[in-house]
Every structure is written in C-alpha cells, then in structure tokens.
Amino acid sequence: MNVIVCLHAPPPDAGGRVELGRDDALALAQVLSLAATGAPVRVTALLAGGATDTAPLQRALAAGADRAVRLAGEDLGSADFHTLGQVLAGGIKRLGADLVLTGMRSDDEGLGAVPASTARQLGFVHVSAVEELRIGDAAAGGASVEVVVRGGGRKRRLRISLPAVLSVTAGPRPPAAPPERTGNPSDVEVLSLADPERTVVRRRTEFLGQPETPSRGTETVTSAAALIAALTRA
C-alpha cells in the first residue's frame, strides 16, 4: 500500500529551527505505526515548497519514511488552499497513492482546508479529524482502512474504502518524535511544477483574507478575581 503523508513547512521555532508541523507529526506517527506493525506500507513524505523548505522532509526520513519528495514551487507559503490542493494533487497523481494522510491544520494559517481541496482534485473520499488508524480487514472486500472519528456526539469506528484522503487530529497516539538527527538533504527528491499539467495552477492569495495586526496585548494580573474580571470585561 502506497501511503503519502503531506507535510508543510511551519514557521521556524524560537531557535530558528523548522520542525514538523504539529498535526503533521500526528499524521506521520499514524502511518509509521502501521509500518511498525508489519503492515505492507510504503511511506512517502510529500511537501510543496521551495528549496529551503526541506527540513520537515528530512525529519520524516529520519523518523522512518521510505521516501521524501518536494514539489518544487517558490512562494507557495502564501498560496490559498485551492492552489495548494491542486499542486499536491498533481504530485500525488504522479507518485501514485492508495492513502493520503495529512495533519488536520497547518501551523501557519491553521485553516484545515487543504486536505479537502486535495481530495476533491483527486476525486478521493475525504474524512477529517481521524484519531486512530489501522489497515482494514481484507476479507471485507477491497482495500480499506479503519479509523476512529468523532462527530454529532458520537465516537465512531468507520471502514473507509481506498483511495482516500484522511486528515489526522490529536488522539491517543503521541506525535512522531523524530530523533535530533535529520535525513540528508540530497535524499529529498524534487518534482518540478514546471510541466504542462500544472500550468493551470493559479495563486489566489485573496482567499486567505487581508492581514491585520492584533489590537491588543497581554494584561498581567495579580489575583484570580482580577483574572476573572479581565476575562469578562467587554
């Protein structure tokens, strides 16, 4: 089973390092746990971005991904989810996938809309907020996975026919904790966006909205009563 884990390049941390996105680490943990149980999965980490955005891919290689691929494209960090979904879907079609995993939300915009856009471009089923994942029973007919999701006041276990795009949220499994070392940058393959299939990509940054500076700071208080009063102040 070919599993592609879509990653993004989150903003650098306080030390200037770029790590895995928080939800991306959850998605990677899910698929690596499948591999650890001996399930026949081949894991490819995929990221759309520039040459300086490969750190998450190197982390994924160090954590156990079989392959890391960067979809070459500069300044995709400010692209909207329609564009990113189109770009990722183009790469996924080239690579081939039975299952696509993503984090629920990115660390920068935090919308959680790229997975649905990618699924739509691929024509795959999309299920969000997956907490647990395992390979489905082959006897049930066709390739499938079993997932745990919540919604409508219910916690449900679902069987999902493949191919599918699943976005992963926090659950009982901790995020992937790659070792301090990282994979070799030269092990990251590059797929060019500069081919005719991808000329339809249009960047529509206005879909993200106009940036505004927050108008307030942090108020420091010295008692619980003052905290409650500050919280409830109109």
Added chain:
Amino acid sequence: MTAKSRAKLIQRSRAKPLPRSRGNPDPARRSLPNLLVPIDLRDGEPTLPSLFALSEGRRVAHVAGATVFAIVFTESRLPEAVAAQLGRAGADKVLLCEGAGLGAPPLDATHGAALYAAVERVPPLLVLFPAGGAGDELGPGLAARLGGAFAAVADLEVGEAAVSLADGVGRVFIRRWRGDHTGYRRIDPVELERPVVAVMPAGGPPADLGTGDVEIEVIECLTPPKAGVVELDSEADDQAAVALASVLVTVDPALGPDALAALAAAAPAGVTVVDPTAAPAGLAAAAPRLAIAVGARELRLTNTPRGRVAVVAPPGGAPPRPSADVLWPVPPSGGAFWTELAAGLGALAPGAASAAPPKVPSGGPAKGPTKGSSKGQPKKPAKGPAS
C-alpha cells in the same frame, strides 16, 4: 403541520446531483445575500453553538440585507417545536435536507452532496457552521466545491465597506486568527465575489433575535451510491462537551488531582473543566469564547479575535505563550492558588453577572475527563448508520 404550529411548509423539491465538473461555478450566482447555518442536532435538539450561530447570523442579517436559513439534515420530519426554536434564534427559513442516513453524524462522503444541494437551492453569501459541529468535516469540502473561502473559527464583524454598496450590502466581514496567532485575517465576501464558509465560536446563550414564525422548505436528498464509508461501531462521545464548550478551563495534570477536582466541583453550568491530556480531540475541535489554561502545559486552542484566553502560570512554570489575553503569574507563595480561582468561576457562567458573589468550592474528585454542563452534551446514543 397542525393548526397550533407556526412553522409552515412552503415547498418540497428534489435535490440535483452533484456536478461532475471540478471547475468553479459562476461567481455571480454565489453572491446572493443569504446566510446559511447548518444545524448540529443532538438527540433531536439543536446544540447551543448552533443557536448562537443563528443569532450571530440574525445580528448581521439586517446590515447585509440577508435572509437567514437554518439547514437541518434529517431522515424524517422536523418537530415543529424545534423549527420554532430555530426561528426564535434567528432563522427566517428552515431548509430540511431529508434522506436516508442523513440523521447520522455528518461526513463529507455521506452528507456533502446533501449540503451542496441546499447551497444550490439557496446560493449563499456566508455559510456559518456552529462550533463543535460538522464545520471541520463539511466546511472545507463545501468551500472547495464552491470555489469559495474558508475560515476555521471566525467572528462576524459589521463595518464599512471599502467600496460603497447599495443598501449596505456587503458590510459584513469575517475575521479570524492566523493559526500561529501572529495576526488576524479579514475576508470581505462581497469583495471576494465568492461565498465564505466559516465556523463560528461557541458563544453564550442565543439572544432570541428572531420569532417562532418560520417557513420550512424540504429538499429530498438521495444517499450517494458509493459513499465509501461504513460505520462499524459507535458509542457516545465522552469529549463532546469539551468540543461544544463556550467557557473552557483546562487544568494541567502536573498540578495534581486536587486542582482538577476543586475547579471541576466549583464549575457552574455552562463552564467545562477538563484535563487537556484526557480530551485531545475535543480540545482540537473546541472554539470557546472564554478559556483559562491553568498550569504550565501549553494550550493549543482555536478561538476567534473576539474570544479571550487567560493563562494561570504556576510558580516556576515556563513562560506562557504570548497570545494570551490575560496572564496571572502566581507568586511562589501562591499555594493552592486554584481554590482562589475556583471561587470566581461562577462569574464565568453564561448569563452570569460579572459581579457574581464568589463561593467556596466543596472539593471532591472529578468523574471522567470533564465536568460542567452543556445543552449539546449527548445523553443517549444517537441512531443511524454512517452510510
């Protein structure tokens, strides 16, 4: 409908199938000033965040010259009392999407086509999902189909449009935090010329800005022939109250069980107290208007610019995240500082006066991961398969 009912069935129609094309639809059809609110039903009743989303829609509807539609997925008819409740919260009309399996918790695979049918019937300016509902599941897919924008947890704002518009149409904006809380994003649906799909926060009690007189329109929806999803088993969601909470208090388990027990025992109705390690999925889905993070554990919450977050930093704890609105750094002599906080929780109850008298918590262990109450909290298993 009986003679007593003020809910009136005005039309019954059949849904069109989903378009095969992946191209974006004609934007001119998408700019009508309709506000759509998909309702989250639990045990047949709308959740409080659903009613709040309706009341928010009602609040801005007169500015936008808009009509507010409540969308309800169901396998059967909607009780008149529920329709009237939706009307009082702010709905002008109820769109009832009827079809086999639509009473189950929504998934894009099983409910996406029905939602799109409703949107085809009533082209929206805004689609407002309630907090803790199906917004994360259905919202992005709908925005992708419409070629519109998506805002995960946002406020509705009323303001001056950059370009004057007839009758004030379009002076409604969507404002959200960036995911990293470094700034806001503001979307003008009219300037965008595309619909905006957004998830509302869990606000306080609805203001009942509407009336019980509401029209009902039924759309007969067919179940997708190949949904690709089968429900294997189902149980009540023990984290549902967290996802629906409008006032949320998280207590770092590193503080010990006494802190959680004291705060949980003191929590009034409408205030949910939770160990964040026990309800990660519920927290990821939550969008409270007020939140207090007690302890050094970093709280990753999705809220809106109008929402407020406080951090209680215990002695010796790590510096709190900069996006907190209020910070109480407890001094080393603070002792069991949570008892002081517990005494003030009553003032956070939805509808409570800000000067509510403090009370002394009685203590006692918390049962399960959460304590508190929410109208949307499930009481018994819902019926219906996933597909």
